[in-house]
Each structure stands twice: as structure tokens, then as C-alpha cells.
Amino acid sequence: MFEKYPLGTIAILLLLWIVLYTTLQPLADAIVALVGLPQGAHITEAVRFLVFEAPKVLLLLTLIVFIVGIIRSYFSPERTRKILGGKKLFVGNVLASLLGVVTPFCSCSAIPLFLGFVESGIPLGVTFSFLIAAPMINEVALVLLFGLFGWKTALLYMSTGLIIAMISGYIIGILKLEKYVEPWVYEVKAEHLEMAEDKILFTQRISAGVDAVVEIVSKVWIYIVIGIAVGSGIHGYVPENFMASIMGKSAWWSIPIAVLIGIPMYSNAAGIIPVVQALLEKGASLGTVLAFMMAVIGLSLPETIILKKILKLPLILTFIGIVAVGIIIVGYIFNIVY
């Protein structure tokens, strides 16, 4: 059916989505009432959390991943490279960070991408802005933040993440660290392919969106369900303010420690959000928790090991150091604002 009437199918699916999303709250209430759980009890709260929260987040995720999939079909690393070519520092850093959000990227492609950028003369600092923004700000993280904590938190996460990517890349640029890149990187010669991407039909972009949903949602849904189940388990049972003394606002040292713990950890955004939610629920401050999350998904040991093939240690350490300091500052800003 999709092959034959792509636009019609999508329209019907979107309609279905709206119906499901709007009826979710009354439906969840009805289920809770039907089972006959006592009002206000721990178990009731936990069940409600699971029958309402999990489907809600999965629905949001499906829609956003679909939209982002369509947006990404307009961007490719090749095209991004073309846009960034010849851009100076700062303007280049700003553009690279923004493009890092919309260009399809997987950390397994970090090296070919790095080589491709450097080969076409994009400055090191601009390349880093891209490499910092791409993993840190991703659609799954944004959807989950939006779905669980509201649009303000999602927006703050995105804007501070972008600022970290811009400024860190800019600093790496002015430090002139090119000597710490393996020399062979600068000897790479590449063909510049003309990709025929402008001729893609809109229906093909829609199927790119569908492909993204199939690929991403099938990968992360289980983390989300488990995470929310854990979250709802904690929701009713662990006493509130359980985490307040160690991760609350008054514990200023908790931010750098959370970042230090987060750097070597590796998880995708979906895997870390439930932890984030559980911590917040129990009195940890938003700044500390978001700093932890940024460190986990933005900096990771496996990625660092991959980068070691093309970058020398001083550059890797500078990169991690600058980004970590940026994340810590953002953590404090969040704690002051909220």
C-alpha cells in the first residue's frame, strides 16, 4: 500500500497518530479506573506512569524521528562539507554546529567524515564543532527531554549543547593544534563526487523518514520501555529527595563529579534518559543531571579510541577537556536558572 500511495498512507498514519495521542490520557485514566486501583496509592501512580508515559514517549519518538528523517534527507555529509568549505573560524563554527544537528551521523563514521572535512580544507576547529554537536544533540534525546520534562528543558539542552559545540570548536581552532593530527591525514586525496541528491522526489524523502523510524525506533524502544518501567518503579516507591543531598543544588561538587563519571560511560540517548528521569524524580538538580547526560552521550571512551587513529593524545585531551569544562559551566547555569 505504501509503495502505491505513499502520500495517502502517510496522511492516514498521521491522522491515526493524532487520534492516539489525544486519547492517551483518558485511556490511561480509564485503564487505571477499570483495574480498580486505590486512588493516590504508590502502585496506582506506578501503573499510570507505565500505561500513559511509555506509549506517549514512543508516539512522540515515532513522529519526531520521521520528521527528522525527512529533514536529514536534505543534508548529507558531502553537502555539509560543501557548505562549510571556505568558511572562516567562528562563522564556520556556528554553521558546523547547526549542521551537526541535521546531518546524518554515526560515530562509526567519525573518521571518514573527519578525513573528508580536513581533506577539503575545512579548518580543524570547525570540524570539531561538527563532531561535538552531532552526537550530543540528537533527536532521540530531544524527544525524550520534551516528552518527559517539557519543551523548555529540551530547548535549553539544545541551545546550550550548540553553544558548547561552537565555542569548544572555536577554541580548538585558535589554539592551532594541527600539529597533533597524524601527518598522513593531510596527505589524503579524495575524489569529490557530485551526488545527485537534489533530484530526490518528495515521496523518496518520505520513505527516508519511514526508514529512519524503522531503524531508530526498532533499536531504542526497548530501552525506553525498560527505562520508563524502572522510572515508574522508583516513582511510587523510593522516597522523594532521596538524591537531593548528593546530587541536589546545594552539592556544588556534584556537577564536576557527574561529568567525570559520565565521560568514560557510553550509552545512547534513549538508554540514559530513564536514569536522568529517575535521578530528577528523587531530588537531583536539573543542572547536575543534564551535565551528566551531556557527558555520557557527547563524550565517550569508544569514540575517543576511534579518534586516536588520527589524532595525537594532546589534541584528544584538549578536546575532552574543553568540552568537559563547557558541560560543567552549563550544569551550573542550569542550576542557577532553575
Place this chain on the structure above:
Amino acid sequence: MIIKVLGSGCANCQTLEKRTYNALQELNIDATVEKVQNYQKIVSYGIMRTPGLVIDEEVAVAGYVPTVEKLKEIILTHLGA
């Protein structure tokens, strides 16, 4: 026909290699399949996303793993060209 699978040995690249063999078998076409893991060589094809598939020095796939059906189509298109 020489087919090169470009990638640093990640899971996607291995899947692509496997599917390439499957596609060739189903089409009953004889071809040499080589793995290219050297980053300099990968990038020299202009590819910035792995895995990549190069048929007779022509980039056919970059940045995704096609299904076996799609691979068959790609190979046949190449033969027709």
C-alpha cells in the same frame, strides 16, 4: 566485476559484505569481493559515511546497508550501464 566493501570492520560493514555475497549468489553472478579497511583508501573514493560499496571503481552505496533485493538491483543496474 570487482566489488569492494568499504568500512573499518564495524557491524554494518560486515552485514553489507554478507548481503553482497548473498545478492551475487542469488543473481548467479561471479565477482571478486574485496574488503577495504584502510581509511585513506576509503576516503579516496570521496565517501564520508561507512559502509560503502564500490563496483568496478564506481561508488554505488555510501552510508547505509541496502537490502539484498536492493543490492541485486544495484548490481544489475551497474551491469546494464
